[in-house]
């Protein structure tokens with residue numbers, strides 16, 4: 480738990496002005512702090528050489544002006560939440576659908592933002608026709624075509640690409656803890672190295688990332704990831720960075736010690752550490768909004784501090800910006816009638832909340 484005094488201390492000189500925000504206009508213990516008067520996270524992060532940003536949806540950027548304004552104010556880097564994935568970008572074999580991805584990139588560039596690409600090779604978001612192609616021997620060509628077409632289209636405009644996503648699943652019982660995905664079944668373990676090599680050829684200036692979840696978890700998952708990274712590096716795979724999704728659960732605390740160990744070890748391997756999908760699932764916390772917001776704040780803070788104990792992440796992205804559009808609140812993602820989750824920096828009304836403050840304090844405190 481952090482006290483209001485600690486909050487104020489964390490805000491430093493920026494909060495010398497008297498609090499002018501009505502008590503009910505901000506949730507939880509941030510009440511009374513004039514969060515709205517502080518600079519956007521993009522600016523605060525940039526002062527420390529960090530890009531802060533969020534996953535965005537193109538349809539919302541064009542139809543919700545409050546969301547669009549908040550994205551412009553807070554974000555120095557964007558990632559398309561879905562638009563660059565296999566199924567949205569190539570729903571049918573002959574039907575490439577680049578519109579939303581193109582528009583997201585154009586929006587970012589028009590607003591002076593960088594872009595991450597997410598994601599080229601993933602077991603999920605695969606259309607049935609692609610699964611059938613993989614199952615019938617067309618995997619090598621499909622992998623190459625996907626990377627060359629999508630990455631090639633945006634060559635020179637994407638700072639970092641998640642070349643592969645969620646490739647490990649130790650429960651599947653395969654060598655190295657690899658996931659028994661359609662890609663694996665079609666091409667064997669070598670598909671990962673192959674993907675990175677094609678990616679490097681396609682856009683040599685782009686940072687190539689292996690994106691995964693669970694680096695902050697207990698148990699053996701972080702070590703499994705690290706061992707696999709070691710193997711890739713030893714084999715000469717052109718990988719530059721590890722993307723840590725960082726979907727934090729309030730059910731358990733961040734395993735700070737192991738997370739710092741992971742980050743330090745990955746840096747020692749010559750890899751950069753990125754925070755790619757940060758948010759906090761508050762479903763295990765009591766109904767009280769203050770307690771939930773504080774719980775998410777505390778996890779976000781603990782997570783970022785554990786990372787920073789090893790290395791300063793140069794890209795920090797949350798998976799969405801406002802609770803209004805978190806994937807966790809999407810239909811089908813939560814029980815009908817259950818309370819809305821509050822995982823992101825801004826609340827449903829686009830107001831800054833404690834998770835925002837955790838990021839602000841982290842960036843200013845570095």
Ligand code: 9MR
Nearest residue numbers: 560561564597603604644724756798806
């Ligand atoms: O937030 C995304 C949701 O809208 C999609 O339906 C889903 C499937 O494509 O993917 C979600 O994003 C995931 C991301 O691509 C990879 N890490 C986990 C994210 C949340 O599930």
